[in-house]
Amino acid sequence: MFGLAIHGGAGTLPRAEMGGERELKYRAGLAAALDAGYAVLEARGTSLDAVTRAVMALEDNPLFNAGLGSVFTLDGRNELDAAIMDGRTLNAGAVCGVTHIRNPIELARAVMEHSGYVMLSGEGAEEFALNRGFTLVPRSYFHTPERWRQLERIRSGDTGLSALTISHVGTVGAVALDGEGRLAAATSTGGMTGKRYNRIGDSPIIGAGTYADDRSCAVSATGHGEMFIRAAVAHDICSRMRFGGRALGEAVREVVLEELIKLKGEGGVVAIDAQGEIAMEFNSEGMFRASRRAGEEARIAIYRPE
Ligand code: ASP
Numbered sequence: 263m264f265g266l267a268i269h270g271g272a273g274t275l276p277r278a279e280m281g282g283e284r285e286l287k288y289r290a291g292l293a294a295a296l297d298a299g300y301a302v303l304e305a306r307g308t309s310l311d312a313v314t315r316a317v318m319a320l321e322d323n324p325l326f327n328a329g330l331g332s333v334f335t336l337d338g339r340n341e342l343d344a345a346i347m348d349g350r351t352l353n354a355g356a357v358c359g360v361t362h363i364r365n366p367i368e369l370a371r372a373v374m375e376h377s378g379y380v381m382l383s384g385e386g387a388e389e390f391a392l393n394r395g396f397t398l399v400p401r402s403y404f405h406t407p408e409r410w411r412q413l414e415r416i417r418s419g420d421t422g423l424s425a426l427t428i429s430h431v432g433t434v435g436a437v438a439l440d441g442e443g444r445l446a447a448a449t450s451t452g453g454m455t456g457k458r459y460n461r462i463g464d465s466p467i468i469g470a471g472t473y474a475d476d477r478s479c480a481v482s483a484t485g486h487g488e489m490f491i492r493a494a495v496a497h498d499i500c501s502r503m504r505f506g507g508r509a510l511g512e513a514v515r516e517v518v519l520e521e522l523i524k525l526k527g528e529g530g531v532v533a534i535d536a537q538g539e540i541a542m543e544f545n546s547e548g549m550f551r552a553s554r555r556a557g558e559e560a561r562i563a564i565y566r567p568e
Pocket of ligand 1: 271433
């Protein structure tokens with residue numbers, strides 16, 4: 263058995279504003295990323311490669327809030343965070359607050375495999391990237407008109423929509439199980455629109471936005487990061503399976519629909535366990551998501567129920 267689940271963020275546009283061509287573009291973006299990751303698994307590649315490929319495809323798509331489509335900080339910059347984890351070895355790598363890296367997930371992976379550290383931030387992360395042969399991109403690479411308009415909406419004090427909704431589409435992430443029974447998780451984000459500069463969310467924090475452990479499951483989260491950090495969301499889901507005897511779906515529902523709601527933490531997760539069971543749960547209006555398991559058709563959804 264092998265399988266993959268991805269997300270393109272929680273806090274979608276209200277259904278009434280979505281629809282039509284716009285929705286088709288998001289669905290096509292999810293399908294392309296899912297295919298990229300699934301192709302790796304089908305060719306007997308590793309779950310780590312599958313989540314890396316899927317997340318890179320989403321980072322390169324301006325519709326999603328990661329890589330190219332990252333949202334702006336309140337003072338008009340783009341600061342990107344990402345993390346990756348190998349469920350077999352519990353190795354992990356993360357970067358936060360990078361400003362010149364086209365695919366932060368690739369750099370997170372390099373941190374995991376070549377730095378001897380788990381997390382590097384800002385300039386130190388970028389110097390490490392240069393040493394590893396990465397090409398740095400100018401800050402202007404991340405300057406997309408749509409994200410700038412969203413920042414202006416926040417700056418003008420528009421409180422009609424939640425910050426997540428104004429971000430339109432949040433963080434991206436992927437979880438996978440490969441044919442050798444290895445789990446992996448990866449998450450990448452521009453954070454939340456209008457965030458204070460140097461603010462770091464849950465995505466690059468191992469155990470909050472990202473976690474993988476072959477003894478339980480792999481999790482990638484999206485949502486209001488502060489609450490996801492406080493609830494240690496990804497690790498809590500794994501622990502409920504490992505120590506509490508929960509099935510994947512139960513563990514995910516307890517954390518997303520009970521623990522997070524108590525904290526008013528809007529968002530959701532995608533998760534996969536060592537048997538290839540997939541759970542995609544959210545407490546926001548929607549969550550861009552897609553999944554595919556060996557021998558099954560791809561599933562793509564935004565709202566509920568679909
Ligand atoms: N979790 C991300 C953060 O707080 C944002 C998101 O998922 O939309 O940085």
